[in-house]
Amino acid sequence: MSRKLKNVLVTGGAGFIGSNFINYLLGLSATGSKEFMDSGFTGRIINVDCLTYAGNPDNLSMAVKQKDRYIFEKADICDRKEMERIFKQYDIDTVVHFAAESHVDRSILGPEAFIRTNVTGTFTLLDVARKYWNVSLDNKRDDVIFHHISTDEVYGSLGPDGYFTETTPYDPRSPYSSSKASSDHIAMAYYHTYGMPLTLSNCTNNYGPYQFPEKLLPLMISNIRDGKNLPVYGEGKNIRDWIYVEDHNRAVWQILNNGRYGEKYNIGGENEWQNIKLLNKLIDLTAPLTGKNAEEVRKSIVYVKDRPGHDARYAIDCSKIKKELGWQRKMTFEQGLELTVKWYLEHREWMDRILSGEYKNWISENYSGR
Ligand code: NAD
């Protein structure tokens, strides 16, 4: 490990990837997988999350037990005064910026929140960090770092061949991906213009515990369990590249420790699946665990109206991070998918609290002010 990271500000740490990241840093893993408990981090985490519908304090039930190392701050990343207070109060030296509006379908229904959080929120954080760290081209620092988390969706849509590399031109198609593309450009501009000690990563589709059940895999697992319809957009031929969330987070940790400032790193699972093939695999795995017959479950597949502007294929070339930082994914898809399905089925109460909306009441009772 080369950088000394002490006071780590994680934004969006109550969401899917952020909560798994916090667990990883604290030597925890939702599934108890020993190979994902090896971060070696000894500092403090300050989780800043405003708890939108996607932010779930239940995801942090293990982390909250480490009171001396884990602090939660309910705050909006667009709130400059709050961000300034938090940087000062905890003497932040590291930012891992996950907070975002993240669901493509919601961005089509209502893009405004995406522009606000993903663009204005990212700008606000960058600007507060720049001033707190007093960085400029004449005052470069190597003891602090801002890591911006992004997505492969900024690159647009691939045909049947080829891969996104770090030099693929941006070509976003949805309000979500265009807001993330904007935030990537602003982040890189801060590196070039102000010497911000910054790294950036673009990752493919994550799967694993704590994912909000509006996204494909947890939605389908929950619907198979409950005997509901399984809605497939269009013809189900779109292709996504899937990576286990803890492998993504290990990559982020390696970048934080050894990544070069001003560099982008692609992170991928090298694991492409057509949606319909993935759903059939999921049915084969989930049906027997829920006492159902896979062929019967398949009858619940319904082809629904396609997502507007639905990107055909994403696939990442991640040779740069492999070569430069020695990162390799540890989880095979077979193992990871089984672990994930079992986790959702064994944590029925986690899923049901979200689906019933009960957790929203819990939030207003428990987080009605700091
Ligand atoms: P998520 O929707 O599960 O979680 C987002 C979190 O951000 C929530 O806890 C939410 O409360 C918080 N948040 C939203 N707006 C906020 C604001 N204004 N202030 C403070 N907190 C706010 O998202 P995720 O799937 O965990 O994604 C995390 C990051 O990773 C995002 O930047 C996303 O673009 C990126 N990403 C996700 C994937 C994926 O497959 N899920 C893949 C690549 C990149």
Ligand code: DAU
């Ligand atoms: O590629 C990285 C991106 O992956 C992240 O940047 C996003 O934050 C994350 O949400 C995810 O975006 P997708 O749009 O790929 O994920 P989603 O789970 O919504 O959909 C996966 C695929 O499944 C996509 O092709 C649409 C399709 N789909 C999705 C849902 C929810 C269906 O066919 N039916 C569904 O009900």
